[in-house]
Amino acid sequence: MSFFIDTDTRLIVQGITGREGTFHTEQMLAYGTQVVAGVTPGKGGTEVLGIPVYNTVREAQERHDANATVLFVPPRFLYGAAYEAIMTGIPLIMTIAEGTPVHDMMRLHHLAKEQGVRLIGPNSFGVISPGKAKAGFMAHRIFAEGRVGVMSRSATNCYETVYLMKRNGIGQSTVVGVGGDMIPGSTFADILPFFEADEQTDIIVLIGEIGGSEEEIAAQYIQEHITKPVIALIAGKNAPKDTSMGHAGAIVSPNGEGSAESKETALRTAGVHIAESTEDILRLIKKLL
């Protein structure tokens, strides 16, 4: 049993009638994910790829006993759509959009915690448990089923890593796109306990980057609670200060806060194996397996 999504996940796609929503619903169905309903306000009563569309998350959830939702909605509508999913009590909410205002995410982050639901993303490729199900837009053919858990702020660094693993015969248990924004719905430290408890996961790979202090917080959690080996890569060592490197969250403050050095030091102290590059992650996995 994978912890976030699995063959028994009953997924809603919010924004299913949009170009991206429809395309990726088709991809998710092809991968074997149970997409049970779509939601687009004003399009209730129609169908997309044979899947019924509703005006509200509540109706979709009640009719189809859905237990997860993925949001293919533009960033300016993310707050409203995620708010609706949280208040409907959908236990797992995955957000994709890049470019969500940080004040919106600040409110959603705390609201999801208060309501006891799990929010993943945004600026994320979603979640995949290879061979079982996926919710998001990741190119699933580069993933393989296996025993390494991966979570990443960056999509491209994660793709590079899992593809290298696949070509070397190593697969993943679950891969989570934590997302590249300043405030994620769930942090590395929020997700670590799931990998620790997951019977399918033997090794945990954390792909972080400059900016913020989630890696430092994760280091503390690893030191206190994680028994499985952890490998970490921090991207952005040579990025100039006070410059956003593309991801809204990937920025080192003028006073040096959020530097790769601070993150690597904290993780190393917690006993984490530090990788210098994506290839180095592969080398460390091979050593630990």
Add this chain to the structure above:
Amino acid sequence: MKLLEYKAHEVFSAYRLPCMHGYTASTADEVKDLAGLLTYPVVIKAQVQTGGRGKAGGIQFAEDTAELLTRSTEILNMKIKDLPVHKVFIGQKVEVATEMYLSFTLDRKSKQPVLIFSTEGGVDINEIAENNPDKLAKVLIPTGPDLSDFVLQYVIDKTGLEPALQDQFRTFCRTLYTIFLEQDCLLAEINPLIVDQAGTLMALDGKIDIDDNALYRHPEIKEFRDEITDNPLVLEARSFDFLYIPIQESGNIAVISNGSGMIMSSIDLISKRGMQVTCALDLGGGATSERIAEALCIVAKNPRVDTIFINIFGGITRCDEIAGGVKNSLEYISQKRLVIRLEGTNKEIGLDILRTISGDLELVDGLYEGVDALAQGMNI
């Protein structure tokens, strides 16, 4: 988006937050036109996107119109930390009795706004935190539209703000917090927050940093986005929805990739081998061959660039589109060395297109191999 000072004062004024009033001018003629509107003595402040302008001579005073013209012209011809001064902000000089510090910012750790106040100001806040921690209060604010009384009371008690200023201070904080929330600020800072001779609080200088992702909610601010950078390549890239990032002035390599993480990884590996990246360009997802050709032309315009490393792991981005873009831009980039790594969607079709191109393209299979090729070509 970090607003220039005069723009921050405009935002403060719109919320009736007491602040310095003044006028902007970009030329000596514009300064002349203002002369009749001013009450002397005045202060003239360079509008540049950097700290330390006071020390650099970017803030000066004038007692009359003649002096105003001389000083303004001086500042408008100045460069502060390599940034040319395009604008000055001119206002009535204020007699300062006390300088303090106030800001609201986003604490990424707790994911809450944080209020920082100090009864000492006018210098860098980190300096105050180090030298005078007793005069500084830092408090997390429970997320919500209002600034609670207990938060302000804590700040007042911690810093020992004098009773005569407390009511004004509460109002001031509430207004600045409203600005912080309504204008989607990452930072709303007043330094110095001054008390004038009459005992009134006033923002003498302000910094506002607005979340780029929220600029669609603030079209009146977004309009001024382009006045902040002097780098024409950043602006040109922006007009095509690309992100152009200047990295190291002294470098000679440009990195083009389709994602922030991949750009950072490429720069890290290249730097580790002792080479230097001068700029990077993020294509984002799903770029077409026309757009890729534009991206190549943009980085090729940087005279520092002699080598372009294209590193693509295509999901939504298709390798055949990348190859098409290279082909279409060859005449503009033929002077540059090209190292290309393609992986992912339509990789083989992309490589086939590139193989038909006569010229010295270096095709590599993998990020590591790409960095190796870069190093070999530079005899490193």
